[in-house]
Amino acid sequence: MKRNKGTLIFISAIVIIIIIFGTMLVINKHGESNEIKKAQKQVSHAPVLGNKDADNTIVLYADFSCPHCRDFDLNMLDKIKNKYVDNNKANIRFVNGGLLGDDSIYKSAISYSVYEHAPDKYWELNRQLFEEQTQQPQGKFEDKISLETKDISQKSLDSILRNVREREHVKTILGDIGFSDEDMKQIERDVKDADSNAWQNVMNDRHLMKENNVKNVPAVYVNGKQIQMPTKFEEYNKIIKKPYTKVHLTLNNMKVHQIFERKIAQ
Numbered sequence: 001m002k003r004n005k006g007t008l009i010f011i012s013a014i015v016i017i018i019i020i021f022g023t024m025l026v027i028n029k030h031g032e033s034n035e036i037k038k039a040q041k042q043v044s045h046a047p048v049l050g051n052k053d054a055d056n057t058i059v060l061y062a063d064f065s066c067p068h069c070r071d072f073d074l075n076m077l078d079k080i081k082n083k084y085v086d087n088n089k090a091n092i093r094f095v096n097g098g099l100l101g102d103d104s105i106y107k108s109a110i111s112y113s114v115y116e117h118a119p120d121k122y123w124e125l126n127r128q129l130f131e132e133q134t135q136q137p138q139g140k141f142e143d144k145i146s147l148e149t150k151d152i153s154q155k156s157l158d159s160i161l162r163n164v165r166e167r168e169h170v171k172t173i174l175g176d177i178g179f180s181d182e183d184m185k186q187i188e189r190d191v192k193d194a195d196s197n198a199w200q201n202v203m204n205d206r207h208l209m210k211e212n213n214v215k216n217v218p219a220v221y222v223n224g225k226q227i228q229m230p231t232k233f234e235e236y237n238k239i240i241k242k243p244y245t246k247v248h249l250t251l252n253n254m255k256v257h258q259i260f261e262r263k264i265a266q
Contacts, residue, residue, distance in 0.1 A: 036241065039224030042211070043093040045204050047115045047122050049081065050091035056240050058084065059093045061209065061219040064111070064129045065104040072218040073130040076231060083233060089240060090222075094126065095205045097217050102163040105202065106191070110170055112198040113190035114179075121177055128173045134166060152203055154194040161192065 040057045058080060062069035077092075084090040098105035107129055115122045174184055190196040208214070212221070220230035222239040229235050 036223045039221070042208060042224075043095060045201050046093040046095050047111070047119075047126070048091050048093055049123060050085035051088055052091060054085075054088055054091040056084070056090035056223055057093055058090050058236070059095060059221040061095045061097055061212075061214045061217050061221070063097050063099050063104050063217050064107040065100045065133065065135075066217055067133065067135065069218045070130045070133050072230070073127070080236075084236065084240065095208055096202075097205060097209045097214065098202065099209075099217060102160045103166045105160060106164045106166070107170060108202045108205065109191045109196075109198045110174075110187060112201040113187040113196070114174075115201075116190070116197055117186055118179070118183065121179070124177050125173065128177065129170075132169070132173055134169055150203065150207065152194050152199055157192070157194040157199065 036055075036057070039059075043057065043059050046059070060072075060077070062073065080092065085092055096104075096108040096111065098108045111122065111125055111129070114125050171184065174187070179187070190198040193199070218230065220227040222236055223241065225239050227235045227239075
């Protein structure tokens with residue numbers, strides 16, 4: 001009798017502990033899930049590589065005119081894609097900070113126009129813009145638009161376009177990818193219009209740079225958390241969310257309901 005009572009108390013304590021632990025785990029996972037959703041919403045406008053509904057989002061902040069970003073793109077992006085994107089563990093979102101000058105921000109607008117009208121060609125353009133960097137000196141646009149600016153005025157945009165030096169270079173890249181003259185006219189219309197979706201997305205990128213205090217590129221974030229060493233997969237693995245798995249708990253193969261049945265019978 002005493003032994004059965006002790007067993008019952010023990011089982012009850014274990015059940016209570018499991019309930020408390022499970023509740024804490026659910027609360028923690030819920031908070032973590034909300035943070036991930038917030039981070040994903042921030043970059044929902046940005047070009048996506050992989051399944052847009054993947055559980056994890058890797059955000060690459062870069063600049064099409066940055067040589068360090070070029071090195072990262074050519075040496076790491078495909079590896080990240082192979083390890084996390086191809087197996088649907090994560091997607092990649094690309095944010096062009098446009099920190100280096102007029103040509104940099106111009107190429108960002110070009111890329112967003114392409115993403116809108118020909119998304120299947122976007123990532124080829126992205127790669128070509130890095131591969132074909134010219135390293136030409138650029139005019140600085142900080143006197144025209146800054147990270148504090150929410151929208152770009154037509155006057156500021158016209159000033160930027162007057163200073164662009166790589167217009168023909170970018171046009172050649174677009175032609176090599178397979179854009180027709182008519183395609184290029186549409187892209188050019190977007191780039192010249194401060195109210196176009198392309199420029200709205202460029203300014204969204206600029207806003208993200210400020211909001212997340214990104215001052216240097218390349219910078220990599222996973223689910224809203226910065227990767228300090230973006231060439232080390234161990235850093236990604238610490239943050240990449242694993243799929244939920246069901247855990248079945250047994251206590252020395254004892255069937256709890258049978259214990260309670262014995263207790264009632266006594």
